[in-house]
Amino acid sequence: MDIKNNILETIGNTPLIKLNKITRQLPATVVAKVDYFNPGNSIKDRMAVKMIEVAEKEGKLKPGGTIIECTSGNTGMGLALAACVKGYKCIFTTTDKQSKEKVDILKAVGAEVIVCPTNVEPDDPRSYYSVARRLAKEIPNSFHSNQYDNLANRLAHYETTGPEIWNQTDGKITHLVCTAGTGGTVTGTAMYLKEKNPNIKIWAIDVYGSLLTKFFRTGEVDMNEVHPYISEGFGEDFVPENYNMSVIDHFEQVTDRDGAVMARRLAKDEGLFCGYSAGSCLQGLMQIAASQPLTKDDLVVCIFHDHGSRYVAKIYNDQWMMERGFMDVKTCKDIINGRAAKQKLITIEPNHTVSQAVELMRKYDIEHIPVINGSGPVGAISESGLFQKIFSNPDIKNATIETVMEPAFPIVDFNTPIEKLRTLINKDNGAVLSKDELGNYHIVTKYDVILALGS
Known part of the structure; x- marks a missing residue:
């Protein structure tokens, strides 16, 4: 029987998956080492367990101890899984x-999680680096794993990630592309692969706002390079000890926007629901390939670190993407501003009559009228609804609107994507209302959506 003794035995041996659509313009074969197949859904499971094993062997982590780490999330997950199995606190x-x-x-x-401010210097007492160091000094029987400077990080990839890629490609890999953060993955994997074949090119992907690229090119730690960035899981504002820049051939920087957009393309075009760094990794490859052409004999391996489930409220959220200017999506605002005639919204009050509503529909050639009183929308009148009611009772034309009106149209944000409106506009509800920055209501109908999507 093939039964694992615990969750840690499922770490590693993740698949290589060929990319077929996004990279079709490249002559090379491009494959992804998809490490979200690890139990903690990221490549960090590998080094997390290795750091604990080395600490145990060296006597730095004792039974019942507390593991302390500063993490963007994935390393913490790996450490927490190991702690569950081995009986540590985190x-x-x-x-x-x-x-x-x-x-x-x-x-x-x-795990206990302490959230610290991003935009402070690494040695600021409020930074997540400093808080972790302080806790490690204050808490008895604790171990600060320090993934940045703990060489067990890169050792894990030298012992597992590198050999797996070499064996899975039958030694035919020509290029490795990997985002650069702590340095453990890119350095450890590169060290192994370069030993096997020194001609393999190692391309590290960085983000604008990180100082790693300039350090690689000049050997200078330039804090003027550092500024806030949105990308998660890679890029640094200092140089971790895990780096061995001699095994890296090129650093390439990618914008926050391009990395996020490419991650979404991976999900839509390749069926790979990955994290931010995967999108940035592939975007970096496409940028480099434009100036350093690949050949049909090249085999490029991109490391995709983690799973997209950790970013559903960010890069996989249309609103989040639009707010940062990362995504061009048609919205209610676009429909309303795109109308040739800036006609004021036609409304009717509850105490008006059905015949008055019919006259407004005829005069303005409209099918839907919001019913509004002093406090705002309270109902709606539609041509289809009146059609049914008039057939049932021809005298209804003298009735007041409040006796025959339908439920009020849903009110949506002015920046609601058009795609979302299809769940709100249906056979039972023919329109939505949206309020602009000045507080004025506008109506968007099924016909408006059809026109917008068709343009």
Whole structure:
């Protein structure tokens, strides 16, 4: 029987999956090492367990101890899984730019999570680095795993990720592409692959706002390079000790927007629901390939670190993407502003009559009229609804609107994507209302949506 003794035995041996659509313009074969197949849904499971094993061997982590780490979420998950199996406590510090999902997941597996400000210097006492160091000094029988400077991080990838890629490609890999954060994955994997074949190119992907790229090119730690960025899980404002820049051939920077958009393309076009760094990794490859052409004999391996479930409120959320200018999506605002005639919304009051409503529909050639009183929308009148009622009772034309009106149209945000309106506009509800910045109501009908999607 093939039965694992615990969850930790399922770490590693993740698949290589060929990309077929996004990279079709490249002559090379491009495959992804999809490490969200690890039990903690990220590549960080590998190094988390390795750091604990080394600490145990060296006597730095004793039974009943507390593991302390500053993490963007994924390393914490790996450490927490190991702690569950081995009987340790966990306290993690993270930054306020990390997704809420990451924090909630860490809490779900028993960790205590302390959220620290992002936009402070690394040595600021409020930074998540500093808070972790302080806790490690204050809490008895604790171990600060320090993924940035703990060389067990890169050792894990030298021992597992590198050999797996080499064996899975039968040694035919020509390029490795990987986002660069703590340095463990890119350095450890590169060290192994370069030993096997020094001609393999290692391309590290960075983000604008990180100082790693300039350090690689000049050897200078330039804090002027550092500024806030949205991308998660890679990029640094210092140089971790896990780096061995001699095994890296090129650093490429990717914008927050391009990484996020590419991650969404991976999900839609390749069926790979990955995290932010995967999108940035592939975007970086496409940028480099434009200036360093690949050939049909090249085999490129991209490392996709984690799963998209940790970013559903961010890069996979249309509203979040639009607010940052990352996504061009038609909205209610676009429909309303795109109308040739800026006609004022036609409304009717509850005490008016059906015949008055019919006259408004005829005069303005409209099918839907919001019923509004002093407090706002209270109901709606539609041509189809009146059609049924008039056939049932021809004298209804003298009735007041409040006796025959339908439920009020839903009110949506002015920036609601058009795609979302299809769930709100249906056979029972022919329109929605939206309020602009000045507080004026506008109506969007099924016909408006059809026109917008067809343009």
